[in-house]
Amino acid sequence: GENVEQHPSTLSVQEGDSAVIKCTYSDSASNYFPWYKQELGKRPQLIIDIRSNVGEKKDQRIAVTLNKTAKHFSLHITETQPEDSAVYFCAASKLTGANNLFFGTGTRLTVIP
Amino acid sequence: NAGVMQNPRHLVRRRGQEARLRCSPMKGHSHVYWYRQLPEEGLKFMVYLQKENIIDESGMPKERFSAEFPKEGPSILRIQQVVRGDSAAYFCASSSTANTGELFFGEGSRLTVL
Numbered sequence: 001g002e003n004v005e006q007h008p009s010t011l012s013v014q015e016g017d018s019a020v021i022k023c024t025y026s027d028s029a030s031n032y033f034p035w036y037k038q039e040l041g042k043r044p045q046l047i048i049d050i051r052s053n054v055g056e057k058k059d060q061r062i063a064v065t066l067n068k069t070a071k072h073f074s075l076h077i078t079e080t081q082p083e084d085s086a087v088y089f090c091a092a093s094k095l096t097g098a099n100n101l102f103f104g105t106g107t108r109l110t111v112i113p
Numbered sequence: 114n115a116g117v118m119q120n121p122r123h124l125v126r127r128r129g130q131e132a133r134l135r136c137s138p139m140k141g142h143s144h145v146y147w148y149r150q151l152p153e154e155g156l157k158f159m160v161y162l163q164k165e166n167i168i169d170e171s172g173m174p175k176e177r178f179s180a181e182f183p184k185e186g187p188s189i190l191r192i193q194q195v196v197r198g199d200s201a202a203y204f205c206a207s208s209s210t211a212n213t214g215e216l217f218f219g220e221g222s223r224l225t226v227l
Contacts, residue, residue, distance in 0.1 A: 001171065006155075034215065043204065043218040044156065089155060100146065100169055101206075101216055105155040 002027040004092050006104025014112050019077045021107045023090035026071065030092040033066060033073045034101065038087045047088075048075070051095075080111045115140070117219035118187075119205050125225045132192040132199070134222045138207030145188045146216060147180060150202045162188060195226045 003026040013019050025033075034049035050057045050064045050073065057064050061080075066073040077084055087108050091101040118137040126132050138145050143164055148156040158172040162182035173180065177195075182188040192199055202223045206216035 036218075043220050045218070046215050049215065100158050100161050100172075101156075102158060103148075103156040 002030055002092055002102040004090060004102050004104040006090050006107060008107060009105065010108045010110070012110045012112060013080050015082060016079055019075075019080055019084070019109055019111075021075045021088055021090070021109075022072060023074070023092075023104050024070075024072045025092040025102075027092070027094070028068075028071065029094050032093050032095045033064070034091050035062075035064060035075050036089045036091065036103075038089065038106075040086075044089060077109075080109075082111050082113050085109055085111045117205055117207050117217050119203075119219035119222050121222060122220060123223050123225070125227060126195045127227050128196055129194050132195050132224055132226075134190040134192075134203050134205075134224070135187040136190070136205030136207075136219060137187040138205075139209075139217055142207035142209050142217070144208045144210065145182050146206045146208075147188075147190050148204045148206065150204060150221070152201075156204065159190075192224070195224070197226045200224055200226045 006023045031052035035047050036044035037047045038044040048059050048062050048064050050066050061078045063076045087106045089106050090104040093101045117139055120135050145162045147159040150156050160173050160180045161169040165184050177193045179191045202221040204218050204221045206218045208216050
């Protein structure tokens, strides 16, 4: 099955700085890579996703890059704000048949005001 | 659109009792996924169901755990003879089809086994 690794496990940045979280996956058939944000005690919520037919996607301060050859993808948050503090999970799946998401172990991001 | 509804939000059981967790998917969604999250850990896939069918249960423990998604009513995750190691947050997610990508998560059911 798919194995997704994520690091770092914790990340602290000063407000206004950038944050980068990296993930690798094992199954070359995976073609969908979402990122979820989970605030303390809350549900995971999708913040951005990328499919294997593109290498980069951006949405305001958030961007994701994908390198299919190397089987890794990254989340970039620019101009971080205190409300960005949360746990971020990367995931991978195959959008054919079953859409089971396999999650990384999470990164706890703390933005220091 | 009410979103994915899970209940109970919190459940306390003693060792050996049964726990039943319910999930109503978003309106129009026929695909349901259950995930388990241990404290300070990630989300582990358990089972994927469509109406009246288990599609993938590769993440389910072999014993004591079962899931169903009947034609009428919510999906149920059932844990028999609970042990302390079952204490976790159990999240349900739904999607409209298998190929759209995004899963919408409920708020989770937090099971505590005394």
